[in-house]
Amino acid sequence: QPTLAADRIGEYVVPSSRAAQVKQCVEPADHMRRYHMELIQHQRDATVRHGIRSTKYSLSNCISCHTGHTAAGAPIAINATGQFCNACHAAAAVTLNCFDCHATIPSGEGWNHEVAQQLLLLPPVSEGAE
Amino acid sequence: MAKVDFAVPELKEYPEIPALKMDAMAHSSPFKSKPEFQGPLGFPGELVENWQQQAIAKMGDLLGKYRSLRVYLDACVKCGACTDKCHYYLGTHDPKNMPVARQDLMRKVYRRYFTLAGRLFPQLVGAQDLTEDVLSDWYSYYHQCSQCRRCSVFCPYGIDTAEISMAAREIMDSIGVGQKYCNEIIAKVYRIGNNLGLPGPALIDTLEGLEEDVYDDTGVQVRYPIDKAGVDILLVTPSADFFAEPHVDGLIGYGKVFHEAGVSWTFSSYASEAANFGMFIGSYDNMRRLSQRIREAAIKLGVKRIVFGECGHAWRVAYNFLNTLAGPWDFLDPRYPVPQHICEFTHELIQQGKLNLDKSQNDDKVLTFHDSCNVARASRMGNYPGGQFDIPRAIIRATCNHFYDMDEETIRDRTFCCGGGGGLLTDDLMELRVKGALPRMEALNNVMREKGVTHMAAICAICKSQFTKVLPYYGMNMDQIVSVHQLVSNAIVLTPRDDDQDDDDDSDD
Amino acid sequence: MTYASHSHSSPDAIDTPDSIDAVDTDRRQFLHYAAAGVATVALGGGAVLTTLTATAEPRTTPVTSTHRWGMLIDTTKCAAGCDACVTACERENGLNLQQSPTDDAADWADQQSAWIRKVTLRDNLTGQVTQLPLMCQHCAEPPCVDVCPTGASFKRADGIVMVDRHTCIGCRYCMMACPYQARSFVHQPVAQKLTQVPRGKGCVESCNLCVSRRDDDRQTSTACADACAASGQGAIVFGDLNDPNSPLHQALAQVNSRQIRQELNLNTGVRYAGL
Amino acid sequence: MKRIVYREWRIPPSRYWSLLALLAAVIGIAGLSTLYVEHHGHWVTGMNNSVVWGMPHVFAVFLIIAASGALNIASIGTVFGRTVYKPLGRLSGLLAAGLLVGGLLILVLDLGRPDRLIVAMTTYNFSSIFAWNIFLYTGFLAVVIAYLWSMADRKGWPYNYSIGSFAMVWRLALTTGTGSIFGFLVGRDAYDTAILALLFVAMSLAYGLAIYLLVLMFSFNEDQRPLGEVMLKRLKNLLALFIMVMLYVVLVYHLTKLYGAKYNDIEHFILLGGGVYTLMFWFGWIIIGSIAPLVLLYHPDYSQDRNWIATACGLTIAGGFAAMYVVIIGSQAFPINMFPGKTIVAFGAMTEGNLIASYLPSLPELLLGIGGVAVALFITAVGVRVLQFLPESLADNVIDPHYKAS
Amino acid sequence: MSFISSVFAYLYYFATLVLVVGLLNKIVQYARTPAPLKIPTTPAPITRTGVTLRMLREVVFFESLFRGNKWTWLFGWIFHFGLFLVTLRHLRYILEPVPVVITMIQPFGIYGGIAMVVGLAGLWARRFLVDRVQYITARSDHLILGLIVTIGLTGLFMRFFMHTDIMQVKAFYQGLYHFEFHLLPADPVLLIHLLLVAALLIIFPYSKLLHAPGLFFSPTRNQVDNARDQRHLAPWARRLEQQP
């Protein structure tokens, strides 16, 4: 007798990312799953056209929070195989060109980077702990 | 014969797709066959008692025997591409003459008895019981299809309404509802050897007369032998060639070509008919019985090759089915295809330069060519696809100076039927025949006006008979239709032979 | 939006040795201005629960035409052999991370991105040599924006002309149109980039007046201006053209400045003195 | 009037398929080289930050204006009521559509981000002449299709004149628009004049007709259809006329430019000191592309010979490419005159003696351009084969009922 | 919700079964039924390769239909090509890992979806506007068109307006392979989409949609024109021959 398997929201969050230690995404994960592309797209236009640099839906912020880290604490490109963005997109056959331009790990100077710096300073989450 | 009054359609400069006129041709159906014609073909004499069950059973039988039927009844998506392709629809405006609607007459019965959807939701899928009305529709409209296959060319799945109307006719025959014209003729072949019921002696007479005529005309002794054993070639030709105009002029041409080729040949009085009406009624058995006569004649006469005269349906059966029905032909000369078309034969001679043709003999004519539907869409000549279009044209071009094709949409594989094919060449269907000829008449009329065409050549006995009858309805002349080999006959410059003076001694080796 | 060219001070003033002091003054004024700016901007946007920046917030409201960012470049101060501004721009925007895909140095020189160029001129009559940095002039009537088919080239409300590289299709028509050859096309895939300055193959880019600094009120200058000042030349003054109290405005008041290709009437945001 | 009978192009299948295979191969190679460029980025082309439009644009612009010119034949038949040209109309429409698609394809594939084509199709900046051109181009295709329909379907005949007139207006707008892409570039000395649009119109007539004539002669020849002297003579004279008009506009263009002193430098560059560009101008555009065809077309003997007429067309087309090269690339190579009265000694990485921007077309971009031509021909070849575009005969007695063999 | 998910799970098992069994049954039936006579519509190819090419042209370009009716061809081809792209795009839901080609085709699949609906709209309009086609149209024809249009529209609606959780959809279908029942996202549009798709799968083997396999078995199209060279004999005809 087949049973209904439990469906976990949040299963794609990389254990070694900061997100693993936070309770919630910027919106409920269910909503994020469906609408994250529109959120960041909207943010994109707001930022580029109107100079709004709020971090809530900013791509750099997604990356900061969702990048996984190696055991040594070095960040792993977020679009690398099996990493957060890629895990879903490979399964959903989505090809992004965002990372043609956008840094896949927090890098560089500036206020965005300061955010990243702080994230980097976090102790890497040990593998498997979830 | 109850003559129906009808208006001959008007010829337009451009073909027009008519608006529907419901049941415009519901009254048209051919005479029913009498029991005495049914019997010899193996069909019940009249409508059997439990005809519905029998018809359905027969349908089931055919569905198991013919993939075409099976697939075609399933596959049609009602796309409508075929709707404006049938000359009978164009001429009569009756929606049931649209090929798909014609198929639907059977399809709705098929759905009712053979498909799940039709059994469960007949209304939804347009399924219907086989009632008397349906049967009468069948009889009427399956005898308004000349099995010309024009619809099949344009159907995305190649659905061939001819296959379906053949099946319908077979089913009807099997319950005792036969068509007089076809069945009577088939019976005649069984009895006498040809459609026209010309007995052997009559044929011999005719041929001797021809030999004299030709001699008088040309001063050259051209032979038209019959039942001569041990010759190379058996020529099988539609019996109309033996006496009807313009057919016989073609036959004279065959003889002249053979004469020039220097080959020995003969007719057979046993197989003195090329046409095979078994196809029209969709009866494999009868088609096979008719074909076997040719095999028997070929064996009896000991010929090496078989050549067919100008006849469309005959050529279809010969080209595509003869090997199946009466083969294998391993006792014939393997260097030649079995059978060959007389046009293939003539064309080869022309290419080899063996015929001396004086084109100016046909200078009184400006020609066009009517691709007969069964030659164009159901057979081939030569060794490449489409040879059936090029070879007759090449012959015409070689024999006359003025040739123009009709509108591209109305020739080659898109050619329009003459309107009399498929066993409909009977006076009781005159209205249908006249109206069905409309598209061809229009195209002809256009080249006549624009290119000054005077004559139309054809290579089919039915076409020739039909046009002779129908042309006058459209204000044209019946002798505007000519045989291709009539042109050859006119143009050919005969080589006198030693035996020209010597009537009886034909010493062939 | 128009404003008069300022030509109060005499051209000679530019060559005075105390120009260094002038820069210092400028700097002080800059700092002053910056402090005021920070003070006046509301620190909104507390909604973000993951906010890690404890102090000042980057901008959360759309830019307006209250400001119009611009620069004054005093060519007389621009030193021969110096390219500090170019280097700074490259560092700021990750252009120094570009790697030549080709061995042909001349080709690469033509193809690599340059948001700011060091230009040297010689007067045809006098033979006098002039140095100046040339970047996007942030035209008020930018031809590049007019021609861009998708509207990817656009002018922000605060006067910054830039490329929205999400809608740029790489047709390069803007490059054809720009009278200053200020734009670059990214000819090769970009391997390394900065979070703050995304850039990649197939799009057009140009100086954007260090736009992410503009949206962060803690920042009051551009990388090139900072570098020039730091190098001691102080040839570049950055500021708000709309603000009569801004150091830029005051600097413009002091020197005789003009636009390059003034005849085109593009009303550039970058002005040159000593040209 | 007699009905004109059109027939599908029925050359032997083997020839037909080899022709298609050849074109397909060229297109395939162009496709591969496009992928190559897209994968590596544009550094593998000769284009750079100074010469931002290169060989692909030479081909694309040529094809696009030729498309407009090719449609001109149909216009003459429909709008100007020259019934003799009527039988030529369908091919004219088809060729126009083919050339345009070929040209646009090149433009699109040369984009830095061709994957964002949808952006170009959905977001418009209406102050950009380029955006208008996108409308002009796609609209052109729609108009041509409607035009073809009105020529081919009897239901469309009543609208033929109105659609034809509309198509002609559209056609002129298209060429003007294409010319204006350059004409509106106030920042560059070589452009910045309205005459450029006029020049493009004139060029379009000549190049479109030259291509049309070649295609017509080739297809009729292959299919053994009669192409009479009367028709050929008319078309040939028309071509000569168009070439002269073009020459005239070129003259006016340079005269106006020379008149304005500020353009002296660029004029000097193009006409005298521009090296390869000067050569292209004089030798390619003027001598090979204009004078030589004129000589051939008016020569008492040569002009009677079909091979020489074809040669004249070929030369005109070659000249067209040279013209495009001069107009598009030559003008970019010449440095922008930003500092009047001053000489630029160093301009960023570019230093003295090297201020004329270098541009050397690379193979991939050349292949892309040729691919566009192949696409145009491919469309035409498929079109004439599957639909009735070609009149059955253009023999003298067919096109002119009053014709008498002399 | 879990109830609905179970219902859908069983529905899809059933629909797939019907589709596969029904279709196989039909195909076997077609393949088993002999074609006793050579009836290719000429000019027909005279070699097997030629026939394959002819079939390919029919399947890919709808060559005959093109000759038959340009408008129908246009809309029909747009629809089918769109459908083809959409189908390829949909493979991402049922394949893991997703093949590279399928990934590359994704953006085109969306245009395919739009094209599909446009094509269907044209085809449907014809059923009302052309008297001949109106005459031959049965209710089931409208029904099938309506079904597919609705599938297309709900799909597009999800694509552009009400996104669904694709990962969950995929998990649901992946689960079916192992008899694991995953939850479907609770989106009404998705459920309608899927319900109608199931209906489509079920009616496929019992409707005119059989034209797809049918084409391959059409004797007028799949026969080689070589009757004179090779004797062609159906089994039942051979039996006929043996009894004199």
Ligand code: HEM
């Ligand atoms: C080998 C694959 C297929 C071929 C060659 C094919 C071909 C065709 C053709 C030629 C038509 C007639 C023109 C038209 O009305 O569009 C048609 C109609 C149709 N096809 Fe297909 N088809 C194929 C597969 C499918 C499939 C898988 C579906 C299922 C969704 C489908 C659904 C339809 C429908 C609904 C129509 C009728 C349109 C109407 O009612 O007007 N086809 N097909």
Ligand code: HEM
């Ligand atoms: C197993 C069967 C199917 C599943 C699980 C399924 C699921 C889906 C989903 C989840 C979407 C939304 C895509 C998005 O939001 O980006 C969608 C879209 C769509 N579906 Fe289906 N579908 C199925 C079968 C079909 C069939 C058979 C058709 C056509 C006859 C179809 C036509 C469409 C169309 C046209 C779209 C919109 C365009 C697109 O996103 O591709 N679907 N489908």
Ligand code: SF4
């Ligand atoms: S076979 Fe010929 S006569 Fe019969 S329905 Fe088709 S087109 Fe009409």
Ligand code: SF4
């Ligand atoms: S063309 Fe074929 S599929 Fe279309 S309606 Fe006619 S028979 Fe049916």
Ligand code: SF4
């Ligand atoms: S940093 Fe200043 S002095 Fe140096 S080149 Fe730039 S502008 Fe001139």
Ligand code: SF4
């Ligand atoms: S300088 Fe050039 S890129 Fe900058 S705004 Fe002006 S035209 Fe545009």
Ligand code: SF4
């Ligand atoms: S390259 Fe980009 S920014 Fe420039 S005109 Fe084209 S689309 Fe606009």
Ligand code: SF4
């Ligand atoms: S303002 Fe910024 S982007 Fe512009 S040139 Fe200076 S450093 Fe570069």
